[in-house]
Amino acid sequence: MIRRPFSRPFPRPFSRPFSRPRGASPRMRRTSSYRSYRSYRSYRLRRPRWTATLPWKAALFITVMCCGLAALLGALVHAAVTTQTVDQAREKALDKLGEAARAYEAGEPLPSYAEVDPAGLPASLRRLAVGGESGTMMNTLAGRPTMWAAGPADGRALAVRIDHSQGARTINGLDRAIVGSSVLAIAATLLVGAFAVTRVTRRLHLTAQVARRIGAGDLDARVNDPRTSDPSRPLDEVATVSGALDTMAATLQGKLLSEQRFTADVAHELRTPLTGLTAAAELLPEGRPAELVRDRVRAMRALTEDLLEISRLDAGSETVDLDLHRLGEVAERVVRAFGTGTEVRVVRDATVETDRRRLERVLGNLVANAHRHGADPVVLTVDGPVVTVTDRGPGFPAYLLEHGPARFRTEGGRSKGHGLGLTIALGQAAVIGAELRFRNAAGDAAGGGGAVARLELPGPVPSREDAPPPSASAATP
Template identity: 40%
Template sequence: MNVGAKVALAVAVAAVCVAGAIGVLVHRITAADQLATARSGLDQELVSAAEDRASGRASRARLDPPDLPGPVARAVRGEVRVTYLQDTGERRFLWAATLVSDRRVLAVSRSYGPEERSLAALDRALLATGAAVGALVALAGLVLGVRMGRRATAAARTAEGIAAGDLDARVRPRGHDEIARLAASVNAMADALGARLEAERRVTADIAHELRTPVAGMSTAVGLLPPGRASELVAGSVQKLRDLVEDVLEVARLDSQVATVETEPREVSAMVRRAVAGREGVEVRVTADAIVTTDPRRVERILSNLTANALRHGAAPVEVEVDGPVVRVRDHGPGFPPELLAVLHTSGPQRFRTGDRTSGTGLGLTIATGQARLLGARLSFRNLQDGGAETELRLPTP
């Protein structure tokens, strides 16, 4: 149940409770007033009947009526006038009685039906009025709740957009209530997050640019070393450092959204084979081929990173299946760690995090995800029941 429905329901329940309480109060006050008026009127009629009897005039009063209620007969012995409402189960009668000079009981009675019908009519009017007022108040509550729900939903969607990477998303605060404060807080959070990420991007790009020159010098110096095992180790380390610097620069370009896409029609299987060329332990299987219009360099970079990640953190053989515009990369290792898989399903890969406590830093999945987002493709990650991890790349098709 959304906020609008909850607010409308709460307002409607409150309106019904208030209308019911007022209705019960009016019913009781009216019933008591009617009974008091009827008692007074019948008592006056009894007084007039006693005077008429004393003067010898006829009246509606009766002497010692056989149907006189027992409580009236007992109470009238105290030489007082008595009024009594008798309930027979089907009908109600109002009695008035008093003692006359010869110790006999003079009584008058009448049906209490007119008052009951009048009270029933009042109850129906109160019920109809309460229902109408309740419906109107519920409608007003629904309108208010829908407005509140829309504002809260807008703030939630904006927060979701920010979490998905749209740092330009903002909420337009309206009013001065808690929802407006929430919207302002979401905007402030987006501003702070954007500033922090921008600072991080700049630092990352600056560090990578500054490292390119000394790394290039190291690469040149390695070429001057005498052949041997030591020079091979240094050359391999320098190459890894060079690759890492290029990866960091690539992440910085993706984050700053300055990368451009150059599309052309290409067979998916051809891009897959170019991406895995020269890699041992990788098998390519084409179930169905397709021609897609995309940036082949970026697709090959994605597939190269995915297969390298599968070989580094999984186990051979790594199977690459082409199923039309869908490419699946599967390894036979232990699979994605649960904590890493949870992150991949929510916020996406985090830079310098591989999920392998024994490995070093890693940017492969981060670059692959950024390239896929740039191409309009979709990456999904999962662990297979029979072991191993699988990454699926779904390229966009017309």
């Protein structure tokens, strides 16, 4: 029987940790093992985040290129010097072989470096000399590199040897010098490359930081790269991106300012005719047509006031009037003013330093939105500096949870959207330094969970009632 080398789904080291019970089917075991193997491989092959940075990639590229270049140049220099040294030793050995051959033919004593049929002569070179030819060969004798030269001498081999230790030491020293100089060159190149890449990445980080500030609403943020302000200086890629970002920010700021001015001008111009229209509607005789006209006029007037408020929020010209207020009392006042069936729950009251008018505006818009788009019961909960408005309706739409409130946007064919009221609430919350978040509650057996608007105000201020009584040791006698 021929055994296949890889009959398992994967090798043994991976199959043991992910084994399955014997009761499972083979297909289930294979599938579960393969999934575990894939998850294990994805965990194994996951690289650290710093390996994706530009300095690390540049350092790796420079190191690989320098090592490759140093290895290539070192190999070429080593081969050239080794060939030259061996050729010189070969020529010297052949010259000494000629001298020894002349002495042998003249019957004179052979030099100390020459010998007939020496014991250490390589066998291949001995056969070559016995066959009537001359040759050279590099070999080792007593652990020392030796250059041999042999020629024919009356059916025997006349050989000379030259100690090549000095040449070998020269080549080894040259190799060490090549390695040392390569390491120094790589280190110097890495330092210079790291300095150059760090300058580029610093400019890229500055550009990304400015882009994030623009995305957060700071339209005055600019990179202001000095290379873009001087036309005589050539622009690199980073300066081109920085200039394009500054141009885009300036264009976007101009368009937004023109839209804000247009909204403010339209809302301001509508106030005068709406005032006259309101007065005229009050003069109409009582009846259903008059009620419809007054209702539409009130809606138009509220819309105009909302547009004016949004334009002021966009312009950033709002000022706050801070004072200490009990959050539970403000919540109850808002519910009474709206006259809606909203339940107020004060879990833990708190005193906050805020603008009461703007806070009431935020809470009023949240309560009105819950009644308009949600379902009863609507609950306003005060828990310290956190106010939560919940309902049992279908919840906020997906676009609102992902991108925030959008002005005049409708969802699902409805005639009314979540835009202006929640946009104003979000803007007023930002003015008083609060954080407003939207989410949907988890559903239960009765149905959907409804919408949840959570307003977190700055830290509560301890009131006199909440302050601890003075201790006996601190009392004055």
